[in-house]
Amino acid sequence: MIQPSILKLAHLYPAEMNVYGDRGNVIALRQRCAWRGIALEVTPVEPGDSVDWAGFDLAFFGGGQDSGQSLIAADLLERQGPGLRAAIDDGLVLLAICGGYQLLGHYFITHTGERLPGLGALDVHTVGGSRRLIGNIVIEVGVGGWGLGAGSFVPTPNPQPPTPVRLVGFENHSGRTYHGPGVRSLGRVLSGHGDSGEDGRGGAIYRNTIGCYLHGSLLPKNPQLTDHLIDLAMRRRYGADVAIAPLDASLELRAQQTMTSRLL
Ligand code: GLN
Numbered sequence: 001m002i003q004p005s006i007l008k009l010a011h012l013y014p015a016e017m018n019v020y021g022d023r024g025n026v027i028a029l030r031q032r033c034a035w036r037g038i039a040l041e042v043t044p045v046e047p048g049d050s051v052d053w054a055g056f057d058l059a060f061f062g063g064g065q066d067s068g069q070s071l072i073a074a075d076l077l078e079r080q081g082p083g084l085r086a087a088i089d090d091g092l093v094l095l096a097i098c099g100g101y102q103l104l105g106h107y108f109i110t111h112t113g114e115r116l117p118g119l120g121a122l123d124v125h126t127v128g129g130s131r132r133l134i135g136n137i138v139i140e141v142g143v144g145g146w147g148l149g150a151g152s153f154v155p156t157p158n159p160q161p162p163t164p165v166r167l168v169g170f171e172n173h174s175g176r177t178y179h180g181p182g183v184r185s186l187g188r189v190l191s192g193h194g195d196s197g198e199d200g201r202g203g204a205i206y207r208n209t210i211g212c213y214l215h216g217s218l219l220p221k222n223p224q225l226t227d228h229l230i231d232l233a234m235r236r237r238y239g240a241d242v243a244i245a246p247l248d249a250s251l252e253l254r255a256q257q258t259m260t261s262r263l264l
Helices: 024-034 066-089 099-104 225-238 250-264
Strands: 006-012 039-045 057-062 093-097 105-108 116-117 124-141 163-180 184-191 203-205 209-212
Touching: 006 024, 006 184, 006 225, 024 057, 057 099, 057 116, 066 099, 066 116, 066 124, 093 099, 093 225, 093 250, 099 124, 099 163, 124 250, 163 184, 163 203, 163 225, 163 250, 184 209, 225 250
Parallel strands: 006 039, 006 057, 057 093, 093 209, 105 124
Antiparallel strands: 105 116, 124 163, 124 184, 184 203, 203 209
């Protein structure tokens, strides 16, 4: 079989929604694709753009200040809403961090009381609190009903990722996010605050959409998740039997291991 070589990614509102280097997630996806001979074509989606969501394999939606979220919330809901929701239901591979995650839920009430309507693609809602939840965070995925499910991470050679996988990141949010029955939790919080700071849930999953509070940037620090997203996108575009080539991630995994041993 000829190795397929193109994936298309939509980057939602890169100017308004990019804190803590969230753009690094797109760079990590592009680089780990390139090392495998896959060209990742990145299209920024700005307020007012018309987008054919059916043409995209992946999407990324970064975090932002309450003010940035307020600037793009109406465009997200009204202009992109129908197409993006349909694509999510159709298995678009979407990663959303912090402010982006909040806006994929039903609504976000900021700590000053402004109500931002969300896309409603994820069955979560968010309410701002007076104390910000800040610091390094570790969540454990893939065990005991938490996370992506056994075997769903692409094995990376040399060394094999530990099971369960512990994702590391940095969180800074006033919003507390509460899950409804329509999402699964991405992970269990081992260190840090997580979605609500109360219930140990770290991130949510619906179909191939993942939302969580892990800045970092998340994907450069956690190559298992980067490869999982690339794998999902390749299979969605080119068929279930397409396997992505294994890639060395030993340096990244050593850094990840260093952080988990510092924090746990
Ligand atoms: N403005 C949101 C909050 O504080 C999201 C912050 C972020 O994306 N870092 O909850």
